[in-house]
Amino acid sequence: MKIILLGAPGSGKGTLAKQISKDFSIPQISTGDLFRKFAKEDSQLGRSLNEYMSSGKLVPDSLTCQILKTRIEGKDCRNGFILDGFPRTIAQAQALEKITNIDTIILVDLDFKIIIDRLSKRRTCPECGEIYNISSYSNKSCAKCGAELIQRDDDKPETIKNRLEVYEEKTSPLINFYSDRLFKVSSAGSPEETYRPVKTFLEAMEIVNE
Numbered sequence: 001m002k003i004i005l006l007g008a009p010g011s012g013k014g015t016l017a018k019q020i021s022k023d024f025s026i027p028q029i030s031t032g033d034l035f036r037k038f039a040k041e042d043s044q045l046g047r048s049l050n051e052y053m054s055s056g057k058l059v060p061d062s063l064t065c066q067i068l069k070t071r072i073e074g075k076d077c078r079n080g081f082i083l084d085g086f087p088r089t090i091a092q093a094q095a096l097e098k099i100t101n102i103d104t105i106i107l108v109d110l111d112f113k114i115i116i117d118r119l120s121k122r123r124t125c126p127e128c129g130e131i132y133n134i135s136s137y138s139n140k141s142c143a144k145c146g147a148e149l150i151q152r153d154d155d156k157p158e159t160i161k162n163r164l165e166v167y168e169e170k171t172s173p174l175i176n177f178y179s180d181r182l183f184k185v186s187s188a189g190s191p192e193e194t195y196r197p198v199k200t201f202l203e204a205m206e207i208v209n210e
């Protein structure tokens, strides 16, 4: 099954992707995670990715599509994958259509006010990528791998505002682009509440496609 998770930064796509990945045994592919990995390298590419990300700007389409294409050609993607954070522009969606067929697009919907609150309280494990919210997790280290948690540069207030503006301008037109095959879910409740209808929908889709 090939799935796109569409939604603003901080809407809960990553958390939802992890649950789907576990239950349906398909990898979560986050372009943001891929870029953060490259950005750690002391290279021209690493420095330039850091600049885009820390200011909340999008990485250029050509580079993004090339990295994504290489990733989904991986052996572990043979039975499908979940795209988390890609596509983010109409040009990326059009490029994706030339590479592969997508089965379903899930729109994760959340009010911007809640997003701003969640993102500013988000802490991330720089080693394993696990995500925490300081209102429910006060520990300074990761429960999974023990690394010290950080606040991502782009989760700081000035950058959050930019990222949401970029989402409005560049990514939200994708809702129209995919309007004929969109499954919409609200992520205002708990992760379990968000996942429940998605799981039912994906299980039904699996049966239909068998």
Ligand code: AMP
Binding pocket: 009, 030, 031, 032, 033, 035, 052, 053, 054, 056, 057, 058, 059, 060, 064, 084, 085, 086, 087, 088, 092, 154, 163
């Ligand atoms: P994320 O972790 O998905 O919020 O992504 C973090 C940052 O990586 C974004 O703010 C962008 O700078 C960059 N990025 C991630 N995915 C894409 C994409 N599909 N197109 C362009 N830039 C991206």
